[in-house]
Amino acid sequence: MRALLVALLVAPFWVAVHKTGESLANQRGKPISKEETLNKSKRLTIQDSFASQAQEQATKKDKSQQFFKKSLSILKHLKSDRDKEEAYKLLAKAAEMGNQKAVEKLAANMLFGYDGPQNIKAAVSLYKILAEEGSHKGQTALGFLLSYGIGVEHNQAKALLYYTFASIGGNLISKTILAYRFWLGINVPRNCEAALINYRKVARFIAKQLEKNEELPVEKVRLMEKPENQSSNAEFLDWDVYQYYKFLAERGDTQIQVFLGQLHLLGRKGLKRDHGKALYYFLKAADAGDPNGMAFLGKMYLEGSTAVAQDNVAALRYFRTAADKGNPLGLCGLGLLYFRGKGVQVNYTEAFKYFQKAAEKGCPSAQLQLGVMHHTGAGVRKDFELAFQYFYLASQNGEPLAVYHLAEMYTTGSGVLRSCQTAVEAGQMDLSLMHYLFLAEMGYEIAQINSAYIIESEKIKIFHQNQISPLALLLWNRAASQGNIFARVKTGDYHYYGFGTKRDYITAAVHYSLAADQYSAQAMFNLGYMCEHGLGVPKDIHLARRWYSLAAKSSPDALIPVFLASVKLEATHLLSKPLLNLAENWKLPELDRILSLHWDLFLILFIVILLIVVINSRQN
Numbered sequence: 001m002r003a004l005l006v007a008l009l010v011a012p013f014w015v016a017v018h019k020t021g022e023s024l025a026n027q028r029g030k031p032i033s034k035e036e037t038l039n040k041s042k043r044l045t046i047q048d049s050f051a052s053q054a055q056e057q058a059t060k061k062d063k064s065q066q067f068f069k070k071s072l073s074i075l076k077h078l079k080s081d082r083d084k085e086e087a088y089k090l091l092a093k094a095a096e097m098g099n100q101k102a103v104e105k106l107a108a109n110m111l112f113g114y115d116g117p118q119n120i121k122a123a124v125s126l127y128k129i130l131a132e133e134g135s136h137k138g139q140t141a142l143g144f145l146l147s148y149g150i151g152v153e154h155n156q157a158k159a160l161l162y163y164t165f166a167s168i169g170g171n172l173i174s175k176t177i178l179a180y181r182f183w184l185g186i187n188v189p190r191n192c193e194a195a196l197i198n199y200r201k202v203a204r205f206i207a208k209q210l211e212k213n214e215e216l217p218v219e220k221v222r223l224m225e226k227p228e229n230q231s232s233n234a235e236f237l238d239w240d241v242y243q244y245y246k247f248l249a250e251r252g253d254t255q256i257q258v259f260l261g262q263l264h265l266l267g268r269k270g271l272k273r274d275h276g277k278a279l280y281y282f283l284k285a286a287d288a289g290d291p292n293g294m295a296f297l298g299k300m301y302l303e304g305s306t307a308v309a310q311d312n313v314a315a316l317r318y319f320r321t322a323a324d325k326g327n328p329l330g331l332c333g334l335g336l337l338y339f340r341g342k343g344v345q346v347n348y349t350e351a352f353k354y355f356q357k358a359a360e361k362g363c364p365s366a367q368l369q370l371g372v373m374h375h376t377g378a379g380v381r382k383d384f385e386l387a388f389q390y391f392y393l394a395s396q397n398g399e400p401l402a403v404y405h406l407a408e409m410y411t412t413g414s415g416v417l418r419s420c421q422t423a424v425e426a427g428q429m430d431l432s433l434m435h436y437l438f439l440a441e442m443g444y445e446i447a448q449i450n451s452a453y454i455i456e457s458e459k460i461k462i463f464h465q466n467q468i469s470p471l472a473l474l475l476w477n478r479a480a481s482q483g484n485i486f487a488r489v490k491t492g493d494y495h496y497y498g499f500g501t502k503r504d505y506i507t508a509a510v511h512y513s514l515a516a517d518q519y520s521a522q523a524m525f526n527l528g529y530m531c532e533h534g535l536g537v538p539k540d541i542h543l544a545r546r547w548y549s550l551a552a553k554s555s556p557d558a559l560i561p562v563f564l565a566s567v568k569l570e571a572t573h574l575l576s577k578p579l580l581n582l583a584e585n586w587k588l589p590e591l592d593r594i595l596s597l598h599w600d601l602f603l604i605l606f607i608v609i610l611l612i613v614v615i616n617s618r619q620n
Helices: 002-028 034-076 081-096 100-112 120-132 136-148 156-168 172-184 192-213 239-250 254-266 275-287 291-303 312-324 328-340 348-360 364-376 384-396 400-412 420-425 429-441 445-456 465-481 485-497 505-516 521-533 541-554 556-575 579-584 589-597 599-619
Strands: none
Touching: 034 081, 034 100, 081 100, 100 120, 100 136, 100 429, 120 136, 136 156, 136 172, 136 429, 156 172, 172 192, 239 254, 254 275, 254 291, 275 291, 291 312, 291 328, 312 328, 328 348, 328 364, 348 364, 364 384, 364 400, 384 400, 429 445, 445 465, 445 485, 465 485, 485 505, 485 521, 505 521, 521 541, 521 556, 541 556
8 A cells, every 4th residue: 555655756756857857957958978869778677667666566456456345335234154255255355465454443443343253362462563554444443452451552642643543533432532532622722612612523524424425314114013033223134134024025015115225325234225116115105005114205206316306296195194194204204395385485484384293293303403493494484492492402302403402502502502522411241341442432421320230240351350340440431421320429439449540539439429419319328427437527426427428319119228328327426325325315315217207217226136036045
């Protein structure tokens, strides 16, 4: 690859030098000497050599690209293990010939264990080569590996450097990671504005893709019955399952017909985009009276394709038929036609009416459109508060563009207080951990918790024993910084016991206090214990009682631990008093208070002790 670049750069240089030399000689009118003729001959030989090398490299590049594309095609339509073996042979050939995309795919397969055993050492070697060649995917992966010390020495500074280069190269994952780091101040100065800039770049890219690819977002159709071995989130649809679905579709299953139509319409799950097949399945469903099939036919005619010419009248007919049956996608489609004046006159009142009906049925696309209307004042009174409500509702129903609009509203302070913080917020163990860690690095709170939990299990092989506690603490702390109460308590526990860090009761108390502010019974109990014994906080029996009491009120599960801790606290407190004071206070008000509050627990404790005594006496 490097040789090709050199050849392409140097060859034109020699040609330019040669022409310039000839031009100067002709201008001066001097005869060319024998020595100059020999030099010219040598230059032509070198030039021909470079040109030949460049031609070979170009041919090699074309061939490697053919191998790469063929391997992907086979992987998308796997029928047997032999096909998979053939696909990876072609992929390996393409990688050996210097195809960067092939090397990237091989490295990812080795790191995450896609379709084969995990090989971190080999993956690291490939990613180092890719990073040196300027691959932003290689730089991102190497940053991830350095961040956790996977297969390489742990080095956050280098990780940040690779993320920065990858982000400059346009890698969205690195932009997301940098945004998350700036948001929380992870190895960089905390800068919410810098975080927001990176997040907005990612959001705008995704928003543009969605707007470009789908004028009317696809409504998810739930399949009531699916084969157990087929996940709806699988990257590729298994060939046998696809054949089974085709069989069901031909037998008249309208849900399967609509499902297959969507896959062919958009080219999902390894199936090629084929509008002819999509039209075929939607027509079969529509002919059987399925409103979803009718709505998707309306979408196809609205947008036009290789299978059908763009036809607003046909789109209106199918959308209206679907809407008459109460189909939310049909209602939303009608709203779009009236909103944009396609096949009908622009009528914001009618558009609003249909969007509202679709939104009431839970259609996120219609909720988004209502938000847009209220935000821009198109046909309705401009109302930022209502726009915000609709955008929020659509975002909760999985509409990505709504998340983008919400972030924009928070950023500019339209209808809400400007808040950079809120705008930002808008198999095998080793293999599972690798996936979770990669998501955790991008700031996914659930992935951070899952990663920490897997690491704590100590059933992993990719980390040394001395790496486990510090890494788990890092992940718990990051999740805690995003407001997770359980992670906050765990962070306090790590500092309390000295796991992965020096024992620090003061820091533990700080984390417990933050969790207690969010009504964590466990944190309240821990603070009570620390106040009782003066660990990290001044010894205060009264405050300890208060924390124990709050813990008991916050969670029924804390009743028994609080009862036992309170009995111990009061007994220790009473015994620590002088005997004379104990006699003077024979009424024991504190103990009396505990007995009145927890008489049922005392009764249970008494019965348990009595049973133990009876069992022991019988055994003796």
